[in-house]
Amino acid sequence: MSQDATLRxxxxxxxxxxxxxxxxxxxxEAASGEPDPGLVNRIFRNVxxxxxxxxxxxxxxxxxFAHSLEDVLVRMRKGAxxxxxxxxxTLLASVDVLRRLLERAREGSGGEPENLESMLATLRALSxxxxxxxxxxxxxxxxxxxxxxxxxxASDDGGHDPDHAVEAAxxxxxxxKVDSLVNLVGELxxxxxxxxxxxxxxxxxxxRELEEAVAQMDRHARELQERVMAVRMLPIRTVFGRxxxxxxxxxxxxxxxxxxxxxxxxxxxxxxxIEQITDPLTHLLRNAIDxxxxxxxxxxxxxxxxxxxxxxxAYQEGGNIHLEVADDGRGLDRDRIARKAEELGLLTxxxxxxxxxxxxxxxxxxxxxxDTVSQVSGRGVGLDVVRRNVETxxxxxxxxxxxxxxxxxxxxxxxxxxxxxxxxxxxxxHTYILPLAAIVESLRxxxxxxxxxxxxxxxxxxxxxxxxxxxxHRVFDIAPATEDPSQGxxxxxxxxxxxxxxxxxxxxxxxxxVIKSLEANFQKVTGVAGATILSxxxxxxxxxxxxxVALSRARPGGEPRIVTSQPVVSVASSAGHSQSDxxxxx
Amino acid sequence: MKSTVFVVEDSRTMRALVRNVLEGDGYEVxxxxxxxxALDLLHSMSPDLVITDINMPEMDGITLVRELRKLPAxxxxxxxxxxxxxxxxVKASARAAGATGWIGKPFHPDQLSQIVARVLGRERPG
Numbered sequence: 001m002s003q004d005a006t007l008r009x010x011x012x013x014x015x016x017x018x019x020x021x022x023x024x025x026x027x028x029e030a031a032s033g034e035p036d037p038g039l040v041n042r043i044f045r046n047v048x049x050x051x052x053x054x055x056x057x058x059x060x061x062x063x064x065f066a067h068s069l070e071d072v073l074v075r076m077r078k079g080a081x082x083x084x085x086x087x088x089x090t091l092l093a094s095v096d097v098l099r100r101l102l103e104r105a106r107e108g109s110g111g112e113p114e115n116l117e118s119m120l121a122t123l124r125a126l127s128x129x130x131x132x133x134x135x136x137x138x139x140x141x142x143x144x145x146x147x148x149x150x151x152x153x154a155s156d157d158g159g160h161d162p163d164h165a166v167e168a169a170x171x172x173x174x175x176x177k178v179d180s181l182v183n184l185v186g187e188l189x190x191x192x193x194x195x196x197x198x199x200x201x202x203x204x205x206x207x208r209e210l211e212e213a214v215a216q217m218d219r220h221a222r223e224l225q226e227r228v229m230a231v232r233m234l235p236i237r238t239v240f241g242r243x244x245x246x247x248x249x250x251x252x253x254x255x256x257x258x259x260x261x262x263x264x265x266x267x268x269x270x271x272x273x274i275e276q277i278t279d280p281l282t283h284l285l286r287n288a289i290d291x292x293x294x295x296x297x298x299x300x301x302x303x304x305x306x307x308x309x310x311x312x313x314a315y316q317e318g319g320n321i322h323l324e325v326a327d328d329g330r331g332l333d334r335d336r337i338a339r340k341a342e343e344l345g346l347l348t349x350x351x352x353x354x355x356x357x358x359x360x361x362x363x364x365x366x367x368x369x370x371d372t373v374s375q376v377s378g379r380g381v382g383l384d385v386v387r388r389n390v391e392t393x394x395x396x397x398x399x400x401x402x403x404x405x406x407x408x409x410x411x412x413x414x415x416x417x418x419x420x421x422x423x424x425x426x427x428x429x430h431t432y433i434l435p436l437a438a439i440v441e442s443l444r445x446x447x448x449x450x451x452x453x454x455x456x457x458x459x460x461x462x463x464x465x466x467x468x469x470x471x472x473h474r475v476f477d478i479a480p481a482t483e484d485p486s487q488g489x490x491x492x493x494x495x496x497x498x499x500x501x502x503x504x505x506x507x508x509x510x511x512x513x514v515i516k517s518l519e520a521n522f523q524k525v526t527g528v529a530g531a532t533i534l535s536x537x538x539x540x541x542x543x544x545x546x547x548x549v550a551l552s553r554a555r556p557g558g559e560p561r562i563v564t565s566q567p568v569v570s571v572a573s574s575a576g577h578s579q580s581d582x583x584x585x586x
Numbered sequence: 587m588k589s590t591v592f593v594v595e596d597s598r599t600m601r602a603l604v605r606n607v608l609e610g611d612g613y614e615v616x617x618x619x620x621x622x623x624a625l626d627l628l629h630s631m632s633p634d635l636v637i638t639d640i641n642m643p644e645m646d647g648i649t650l651v652r653e654l655r656k657l658p659a660x661x662x663x664x665x666x667x668x669x670x671x672x673x674x675x676v677k678a679s680a681r682a683a684g685a686t687g688w689i690g691k692p693f694h695p696d697q698l699s700q701i702v703a704r705v706l707g708r709e710r711p712g
Contacts, residue, residue, distance in 0.1 A: 006606070010599040045596070045641050052670050053599040055692035063692075148666075148701040150687035151677075 010053055011106050017046040018102065019241055022095045026244045029088045037077070043091075044073040050098070054105075061112060062101045068120055069094050071127035081126065090122055092245070175271060178231050185225045186419075186514035192221045193511075193535035229419070233268035236314045236323070239278050240265050243285060247310060250289045257296055257307040258289060264314035269321055273393055273413055277323065280386045280397075284325040284409050285310065287383070292329030292407050302404060304328065320395075321415060326408040332401040334358050340367065359399060360497065363387050391546045394435075394529075396495070420515055422532075424508030424540065425491065427472050428479045431540040432504075433513055433532055434491065438545040440499060442491040442507060450485040460490050460501045467492060468552045469501040475527060475551070476541075481505040495549040502548065511535070515542060527551055589706050590614040592633035594624040594650060595668060596642045600691075604637065604668075607695045608702065621645030625653050628660060635706055636665045637689070640676060648676075648683050655684040664705045 024039045024046075031039075051066035072091070075081035093115075100113040113119075196214050199207060240262045251258040269277070293299075293308035300306050313324040334355065341347035341361050361367060365384040390397045395413035414420075414437075422433035443462070450460045450469060459466040469490060473480035482488055482505060490501040513532035529544035591613045595601045598619070605615045616633060618624035622644035628636070636654065640647040647667055654660045664686040669676055677688055689701060 006599065006602055009602055013597060013599050042643075045643065048641050048670065049597040049600070052691040053597050053603075055670075056600065056603055148687065148689040148693060148697045150701070150705070151681045151685065 007057065010057055011102065013053070014050055014102050017050050018095055018098050021046045022092065022245055023241060025088055025091050025095065026248060028083060029085070029248075035083045040073065040076050040083075044070065044077055047073055059101075059105050061116075062098070062105060065094075065097060065101060065116070065120065068123040068127065069098070072123050075127060087126070090119075090126070094119060094123065173231070175232075178228070181228050182232065185221070185228045188221050189225055189512075189514060190533050190535065192217055194537065197535050225419070229270075230268075232271050234271050234274050235265060236267050236269055236274065236321075237265035239274055239281060240312060240314075242278075243282075243312065246282065247285060247289065250286060251293075251308075254289065255295055256289065256293055258293055258310055259307055260310045260312060262312040267314035267316055267321060269413065270415075273321075276389065276393055277411070277413065280389045280411070281312075281323060281325065283383075283386050284411075285312070288325060288327040288329065288407070292327035292331075294330050298330075302330075316415070321413045323411040323413065324408060325411075326406060328406040331403040331405055331407055332359055332362065332399070334403070337361055359401060362399065391495075420513050420532075420542065421510065422513045422542065423491075423510050424534075425472070425502075425504040425543075426481075426506045426508055427476070427504050428481060430476070430478055431508065431534060431538060432472070433540050433542045434493065434502075435529075435542070435545060436510060438493045438495060440492040440494045442489055444489055445485045447486045450490075460485070462492065462501075465499075467499045467501045469503055470548060470552055471503045473503075475548075493545050493548070495545045498549055500549050500552045502543075513540075513542065588612060588614040589634040590616060590631075591635045591637060591702065592624065592628065592631075593617040594619075594621060594636065594638040594642070594647065596620060596639060600639070600668070604698065607698045610695075611699050611702065613702070621647060621650035621653075624650060628654065629657065632659045633663065635702065636660075636663060637668060637702075638665065639668045640680075648679050651680060651683040651685045666701065666705065 021043045024042045028035055028039045028043075047066050047070045051063050051070055054060075054066060055063035069091075072081065076083060076087075081087065097113050097116060097119050101116075104111065104113070192214070196218065199210050199214050202210065243262070244260055247258055247260040250256075288310055293310065294302070294304075296306035299308065309328045311324065311326040313322075313326070315322050337358050338347060338353070341358070341364075342349055344364070344367065346361055346364060346367075347353060362383050365382065367382055367384065387397050390411055390413070393413055395411060397409060397411045399407060399409050401407040420433070421436040423436050423439060425432045425434055441462075445460055449462075450458055453459055453466070458469045458471075460469045461467075469485075471480075480488070485503055488503050488505050489507055490503050491507070492499055492501050494500075513534075515530040516532060527544055527547045529542045529547070531539055531541050534540050591608050593601055593604050593608075593615060595604065595617070596619050601617050601619070605617065608615050616627075616631070618627055620642050621638065624636075624638070625645065638647040638650055645653075647669075651665050651667070654663070654665060665684065667677075667680045667685050667688045668691055669680075669688055670691040680688065686705060687701060689698060
């Protein structure tokens with residue numbers, strides 16, 4: 001193992017140790033009446049390990065600081081130091097210093113955290129006592145090196161059995177390796193469906209046996225795919241773990257009392273989803289503390305307990321993961337939202353909007369009803385950004401609120417970003433894939449069911465509702481089989497509570513497709529989420545429903561064209577069929 | 587036949603550091619992250635040397651040494667403890683439990699190489 005790899009492992013482990021110590025400290029604080037000696041031990045062990053490994057790697061400042069912290073923990077362990085709120089604050093601040101020292105060591109940047117010296121002094125003062133080791137100055141003893149020796153007693157060799165495998169509980173694998181596996185398995189699934197297609201056109205003599213073999217391969221390939229995908233999955237615990245501290249600090253800063261309850265931490269999500277969901281969740285939690293949960297007096301005045309509850313829940317339902325952030329605060333204020341909306345010109349004074357319409361306004365860019373800008377919220381990042389981030393992940397977010405009882409945000413995310421249940425569509429000679437989950441219905445319009453509302457905006461009237469219609473062939477600038485809607489099919493898709501009708505020539509079959517990102521090779525294209533290789537070797541673009549809905553809203557009815565001169569001719573693929581007739585133009 | 591060293595240490599960084607040195611010296615290295623898990627594994631294997639950390643979550647190193655000494659197959663297998671404690675009481679209790687020697691953290695790779703060679707060389711060529 002190279003020095004680099006060892007260091008990388010050290011930083012990973014050290015980050016875990018610091019995070020675990022922080023979590024244990026917060027639990028220690030929560031159980032202030034009866035401190036759990038197990039928690040103190042856990043923190044001690046973490047800091048002790050950190051000290052040992054950082055000293056081995058020559059990270060002296062880190063080792064010295066960990067040593068000073070350890071001295072205090074030793075006193076706590078022996079019961080010589082009482083666990084007071086002030087002490088927990090100091091220890092949490094020490095955890096922050098450890099984190100900053102780690103960051104600096106990782107970046108290789110010089111300088112030390114500005115409060116390092118004062119924190120060291122505080123820790124040394126705390127560790128001075130009859131139980132203190134080495135007179136309090138830790139750096140000398142720890143960095144001197146331990147030496148090695150024998151206790152001077154002969155010891156004979158033991159038996160000599162054959163080796164037995166030692167099973168490791170966990171394996172850390174670089175994400176690139178897993179990604180290449182995921183890609184390969186995706187290719188395998190595609191190859192398998194190609195063979196299945198060939199078999200379908202084979203003569204009857206040997207076809208049956210071959211068919212059975214292919215069916216078996218199908219099962220194995222899919223199982224393999226599931227297993228490989230599972231390697232990319234991480235428990236949401238890694239995200240939830242950072243929230244207790246955040247909630248504590250925010251609540252303290254605002255003089256609020258908040259208890260955070262998390263459940264479903266073992267729910268697993270794709271690694272890339274985990275990374276991208278952290279910011280939106282953080283924002284929702286901050287929102288709940290800033291705007292939802294009231295100060296203790298206000299809560300008691302409203303007949304509620306002074307301590308607010310914040311519930312963070314993760315669970316799987318069908319092909320989706322739900323992440324819920326629920327507070328028992330004041331709920332969304334309908335009147336205030338309406339007033340703000342009037343100010344912003346989103347609502348006319350005489351409008352009579354429904355509750356849903358009012359609460360839907362919180363997702364508008366720049367919308368915030370916060371009267372005062374607190375330290376953490378009101379930095380220009382609104383719920384519109386949260387929603388955009390969630391939608392980028394192929395998810396959606398909804399809000400339920402009850403005046404005086406609280407607000408719940410429900411984030412729904414796809415289980416995996418790599419495989420999609422799709423519906424194929426034909427437009428002219430091109431095939432497109434539409435995520436099955438976005439489809440509300442599809443129908444062939446009767447003559448007259450489609451009408452022109454403005455100069456070039458078209459709607460299709462479905463059960464009395466006018467749904468804006470997009471002619472897909474215009475978006476992609478290709479020749480359709482027919483211009484007449486009553487000869488084609490409209491597929492109605494829904495996103496964020498809005499319906500849009502897509503006019504296509506005909507519907508194809510439903511199939512699972514492996515998403516290939518186009519962004520690695522091309523710039524991001526509105527309306528296109530990626531591409532996939534079909535079982536006949538052709539390439540199809542996967543339509544991005546949020547993007548299409550946004551397009552229809554930007555210019556109702558008038559399909560803005562996605563025009564470029566170069567057709568998409570290849571998608572990175574190792575299956576030997578990267579060339580195709582093209583899934584369209586971008 | 588290579589000598590096998592069994593390393594018990596809850597820090598994966600420290601395990602990797604020890605493994606690097608020992609594999610570089612031509613030993614076969616097996617490892618475990620905790621005393622309890624190590625004890626379970628050691629019921630069915632007989633390494634030539636055990637190196638164990640002291641502070642570990644489920645079972646500490648001293649207890650592990652004591653338990654190993656109760657197993658007939660490991661009754662006489664050399665055990666080195668890895669310790670950062672400059673405090674001699676840890677070394678004393680390790681010795682009382684039946685440990686063979688100690689390695690102080692932080693150690694230089696050569697120190698580890700030398701003491702392992704000494705312990706194994708004394709019994710049998712590594």
